[in-house]
Amino acid sequence: MSLIHTLARLEATESGRAQPLATVRHRHLAERPLVFVPLTTAGEAGAPLGALVGTDRHAPRLLVVPQPRDRDLRFAFLTDLAEVVLPYVDGFAGDTETAERSTTDPESGKRVKVEVELCTDAPQLLVPSRAGLEFVRLLGRSMRFRRTAEQDPDTPYPAPARVPLLGRWLTHFGERARVPGSALLMAMTDLLSRHWAAGQSSLEDQHLGALLAWIDPPDGASGASAAREAELARDATGQLRCPPAGPATDPAFDNRLLAPAIERFDRARTALAAADDGVTADRRLAELTTAEREIRDLVASRTRPTWDAMWRGIDLLRGLPEAPRDGDRWTRDRWSYTGHRDRVLAGEPPQPRRDDAVTAANKLSARETAQARLEAQEALDDPLVMAGRRLSGEAFAGEVTEVAMAYSDSKRPSPRPLVTFRTADRPHLGERTKVFRDLAGKPQSAEFVGYADESEDAAAGAAGTGAGSSTVVLRLLDKMGRGKEPEAGSVPEPGERVCWTLFEHAPRGGPGLPEPEDTPWTHGGPPATAAEQPDRTTAEDVL
């Protein structure tokens, strides 16, 4: 946690209100996100109990598995989920623009530009918390290898038609969510805690109700007490007033309400199966319907508060202006979406269980680049974030006091002006440290030459002990045009205030890696190419 972040948390604790960590919204928020509030059953990994899902805050679709251990009912739930999610996801597939993408020409081996389709917008899934992200991954994993009767007539328990496809999409969303700054699938608690610091630990921030209470407490209440209320308050029957955002449910709810309701449902179902005449069957069917409705009501009662909290969170985030560089990141999300759309259309097999060496290395490298890019973009977009970087010595803002013209030693001397700044920040500048500033959207680089008054400023400037300001001399290195004289506006003038960063503005990606089929001997050689088989059915799969 950075110093400024710690300070914000302390101020939140003291004032009882969450403190802003950002002045703009650093994550893309779609116009029409799909909100997904899933619940899971205790005791079995990945057994959904129900969900509220939809794009209309006033009309969520309630999906319930009355007996979560029943595989047929689970498939019915997943089919219903696919009916909501897939049309939403597919809804963005048709609207495309033409974009250029560089690729290696298979014949010449050269990099060439090709025109490809890029979807103009992409779907966005929002879940309440990080556990929700994991649940999306788990659902994806549990579905994508399933076979439908159409794909494989011999499969013993064929999945409903669209379920494997839903699994592939959820897997894609879950994997994309691991890329820093991506917005195809996000957790509301992450979104909120990126923009506000509550006076509690980051672990406690994972409670959506408590986090919202800190950010937007009910009238007159302090955020701290509202958060405690959200976490702990129970009604007369011992149930939490603010049910956890899930997917795990409160044990008191499981034991006192859910388990008896499921048991009634089971009894009603057994009784219906045993009915031997039409009249009895009708009556018992009515009982079964009642039992099912009870469970539906229970699930609705636990998901609806979270559903409303999700939309409150969306409202709060929409109150922040969009960060200028967010569009760049969303474009990358659109590429990701378009890419997966194309893979599905091309009939490629589902994502493998485990990444091969090259895929894993490519993902890691892409995420590290994305992380560095995100950190740079957030700082450039937001003075409050930049303040944190300045405080930690990774950037400094200063006023130009002097500009002295100088030239490089080459045959055709280029301008290398020396610019002197007075700054109150204390950047970690070493010999010839490179620094960057934003010049009309492009980074201009300079190198640190020295402190103007070595004896006084070096000590004060280097870090920490001295107060006051120091005088930094930089040599500008580029973006001054080709001529002998720098282009107008490319050299800061005395009196101008400039913010320099020690980090790059557009970090480059790592080097290219071999193709998976060229995986070297050090990494086990090329991976097996055969498509993966679905998991075999075990005794535990058929209870």
Added chain:
Amino acid sequence: MTTAEDRVNPAPEPFDPAAEAGRATDAILHDTLHGTSRGVVVDSPPGAGKSTLVVNAALRLAGAGRPLMIVAQTNAQVDDLVLRLAEKDPSLPVGRLHSSDPDPYDRALDDLEQVRKSAKAGDLAGLDVVISTAAKWAHVSGTDPWPHAIVDEAYQMRSDGLLAVAGLFERALFVGDPGQLDPFSIVGAEQWAGLSHDPSASAVTTLLAHNPQLPQHRLPVSWRLPASAAPLVSDAFYPYTRFRSGTDHGDRTLRFGVPSDGSGPDRVIDEAAMSGWGLLELPARHTPRTDPEAVRAVASVVRRLLDRGGATTSERTTDPVPLTADRIAVGTAHRDQAAAVRSALAELGVTGVTVDTANRLQGREYDVTVMLHPLSGRPDATAFHLETGRLCVLASRHRHACIVVCRAGVAELLDDHPSTEPVQLGVTVKFPDGWEAMQHTWDVWSNHRVPMRT
């Protein structure tokens, strides 16, 4: 150098470091030059002559007419290797592949005629030895594979870094120190934990997971660490692959012309000069990372080291050598701590002393080091601060003495924070863990404790 005769008539003395090291080196070179496996792995404790081995192996491979590429991790390491190769064999044509940034290599290389420098691998084709960083090699493509490679600091290289360059060579010698800092990634990589090709693991981990039959050697003697330090570093950080010091007690001395003034810094300097270790203990207190008192204590120890006219003797020289600023280093865990120490030193008028974090001190060697203990003043012991490699690097850079500056209370802090790293299936548990190494070193250093009187 060992001969067949040595094996028939083993030396009567219990331990002859030169002979032991020679035997290990011979076995390594034999496997490298004549072995049949595609790789050879060499584990080297701190200062065990890793660079010497790399240079020797390079010369032997080049001498055998086998063109060679060398992969190091940083430009400083690459330049250092080029200079060492040139020193050993001035006639050997060496290629230095460098980046296209300004000032990509050490200017000293310009004085060497036999060293060709280029940013393009094609320009260096045909040279006996071509050296560059892993990052630069990763951008090379379209060349014929080299018959042989040496990968230096392979434990500090990430698995994905090796993946990018492994296609460039057919066989390789991997050399590195398993006790130093593991490579890290700035994003989570738990997703791949336990996979044999986890891209965030070290290159050697991945290599051995896929090729468990590769011959593994280790260098048994540390020439850097003095006899006072080798047993502790070996016990605490290499408990299953012990090593010895190449020198004995008394082979090296550190003496000061100016007597102690009785202050904490002077007394801890004397303790360290005598025993090889010194612990300057400040009163227990929770502090920010850049604890001003501890930083000041570090700076005054360095100031006094220089003021008291220190001189060292060692097996390398006959006459005492003055202890100068360039032979002293200060190591910290965090960059802001290093920056704070630098400015405190500047205030005391000290220049020329290296101050850096453990990450950047890896592979470097000094006569005396002063270390700000990673747990000093902390209210908690996180995985970062408990990392074995970090402490190992800080405690193994010196030839004569190491002075630890720390707030009291480390033992209690450790007791309060047993290590609780999540267990990942399929991941080999590293021994010793940082917690154990911290306890062990703290135990020993406590015997060299000097309280700081304020």
